[in-house]
Amino acid sequence: MENPHETQLRTFNYLIGKAANTEWGKRYNYKGINSPAQYRKEVPLNEYDDLEPYIKRMMNGSFNILWPGFVNWYAKSSGTTSSKSKFIPVPKENLRGCHIKGSWDVVTLLYKGRSDARIFERKNLVMSGSLSNYEGNHMTTYGDISAIMLYNMPIVGRPFYTPDFRTALLPDWDEKIEKMVQICSREQVTMFGGVPSWTIVLFRKILEATGKDNMLEVWPDVQAYVHGGVGFEPYRSQFERFIPSDDFTYQEVYNASEGYFAIQNDLESNDLLLLLDNCVYYEFLPMSEFEQDDARTIGLEEVELDVNYAMVISTNAGLWRYMTGDTIKFTSLSPFKIRITGRTKHFINVFGEEVMVSNTDKALAKTCDEFNVKVSDYTVAPIYIKEGTKGGHEWLIEFLKPPADLGQFSKRLDESLQEVNSDYEAKRFKSMALENLTVESLPTNTFYKWMEKRGKLGGQNKVPRLSNNRKYVEDILSFLKDDNGH
Template sequence: MELLNAVLTWFMEKRFRQIEHFRKYPHETQRDVFRQLIEEARPTEWGKKYGYADIDSPETYRERVPISTYEQLSPWIERVLRGEQNVLWPSRIRWFSKSSGTTNARSKFIPVSDESLEECHYKGGKDLLSMYVHNRPDTKLFSGKGLTIGGSLQNNDLAEGTRIGDVSAIIMHNLPIWAQMIRTPSIETALMSDWEPKIERMARETIGENVTSFSGVPTWTIVLIERILELTGKRNILEVWPNLELFAHGAVSFTPYRQLFADLIPSSQMHYMEIYNASEGFFGIQDDLSLPDQLLLLLDYGVYYEFIPTEELGREHPRTLSLDEVELHKNYALVISTNAGLWRYLIGDTVRFTSLSPYRIRISGRTKNFINAFGEEVIVENAEQAIAEACRQTDAVMADFTAAPVYLGTSNRGGHEWIIEFEKEPTDLAQFTHLLDDHLRQINSDYDAKRSHDLALVAPVVHAVPPGTFYNWMKRRGKLGGQHKVPRLFNSRQYVDEIKEMLQEA
């Protein structure tokens, strides 16, 4: 394994020189991606409908091709799901990523082309390792195995020879032999669909392995680690995997989980790298270990980016910006065009640029996951920062949370209601609530204005719920494991009321 570690480390450093190229020439790289996408899609039905044959600039592209949500693009995707080809992309589509997000309560099925699999998703995994090796040239990462917590696959009944599943499962199923050799658990276990027996088998299979890295959604990774500690009777995971050095995490902000992982993995040699990978593509990697929550935007991945200032959202024809037009510290909704046939697709995430040279972003929230019932405009990033600060000041450790507005009624004022599951509860929940409210007021001027003198919002209400509450709620919703994640904020009371009702039934 030492020889393999040396060979792979050399290979990863070689790729870093290519990463440096798009860091140095970002606009030229994006123009090349744009031209290639338009040229390849000209013979498709979509390309013919929108006249790709004579689109010669991003400006013409913006004028001619509409921005699409999943609802608007779904009739085209439905045709591909049923086996039609050359609809959105010229090469044969054999895979569909079932997104954990929902649109009007239905799953999203995202086409995954061979090109996007190879030039985006796989490249993201390799570049993650390249950037880590560049940061840690003395790494022994490849002397052991990487543990990935993924999803599952199933046949697509609408079209023979095609399959549907979490993007992580699609990637694992198609990994080359050399990559399968350095990962764990077995592919049969990794692709199991039943989450609870899957966790059990993963725990038992990996206990005896030399795991040096793992990746996944923090929530479900904690479930696996805690089960392994139960089986072994160990105090922390380093007693099981002493050579563990890297956790690559994504899907949710790591900020509220940082202390919990520090307790589970008490080592100054443990490193954390955030990634921005989704069903639609691999978009960002933390390229500097000293800059948490800041992700290098990946520009040579077959993805062309546009950005909508969030104040433009909701307009019939929102203004979009290209990469060379964005500004620091402003919120933008992300629009992508990809080598799997997603055209000017509003992915649903919002980002802020923390650097323009190179282009680094921070994921700030979702276009539909926020609370704005009274003009307070609280986004996910605000909520996660406030909870993390309240936990820090009260020595608490958060496991999961969600929040919703309390709407004005004849007998109550407007406000926010939070449901928080703690790994370690604050000794004084009232103090925690005050700190949460106070920090939100410091970082969000709209919230502060509405809270002033209880003008439009009264102080928030926080419920500390028993351990396992969110796990049981997600299980009840059929959303265990894979890339499923607890929705943080919602303008509707649906999720908060469901959890409260479940607790009353117990």
């Protein structure tokens, strides 16, 4: 925090020096790179698709490719343009120096915010995913980054974790939740973490099994919830009903498969402290230049307040000038603090499903082909979880040739989306977190008239395919109701 630029330069030199003899390092002459400016000039910006051929070879046993040695751990998540899942390498240096170090930072800053924290006196619960063996190479294991971190948890933390590791890593979510209800409802939990939608599922089942009114009656000494990955505001009121306490802490973190990037260090502010010594070298691309061929990234020393930047990272996971897809704004330059502002592409990630436009386009095209249906335009928004209900996605579709059975079309569209996005598939498992998507057929020219009303007609203006809130969907439905589309 006190020496940000020196810290980032030290991180840069470590990464370039360490990878100099890898295949990637030799290709871009890392031994000849002496400064961040030269690095930006010599090495191109990359998305996952650019690195995927290298990663596939690594998973199949090749070594010294993007990072020295053989990498046998891979964090699985969704969101690529051409693959159902992406696999992010997690070398041991990255696991220890970024992800686990980030977890220690969370604990440190939580204790700084409330000195009465009792993390190392009672139990802590984290909703994790599961692990699988890679079919192409029995030495390679992949799974959620949460599962990889749990499996490799430092020994000092293991006595304070619930449930047992075998239960926590079960691949069957139905079985996992049921066993967690039995085990965790009897523990004295002081802190918990996880994606809000799955945490809500667990809480509802615990209250149903115990007959209690809220989680304070189950865990009277619970103190904190660490959350990240999706926007928390739609869930806050529900959590306040689950835990009706004025002495309860919500701490936001910015962690992803690609790295542990930022943590809320002041519990009275929503800003996130950028972690500069977690083996991540940062660059920032102004969104005003994002689509330009000559777009220029800048380093930490050039960033300004309240400018929307796409975040670019280089890490000891072998991700080089990698565009995360996230956009941020700086809210403080001393120390450097940020807020996540969105994604470089339209997306829905209210429930941790990471649905991208490429996913919905592919799923819709496949379903239309099967049903001999044609679509003019569409938009999708989340359906928020409310008391006694589950979440989901609402599709507004303008058909050129509608399906004979809209219900069957909706069901198959949901299945198609699961086939192209593993995170959505996980959230839809037995409808535990998300219900089947819903489709509303719109009258002809609805989108055109709506765009006309907003003054958004023209070649550069497009119907927003996906939104992480209900602004567009509610506006379209209101437009139809009030003006009958005229």
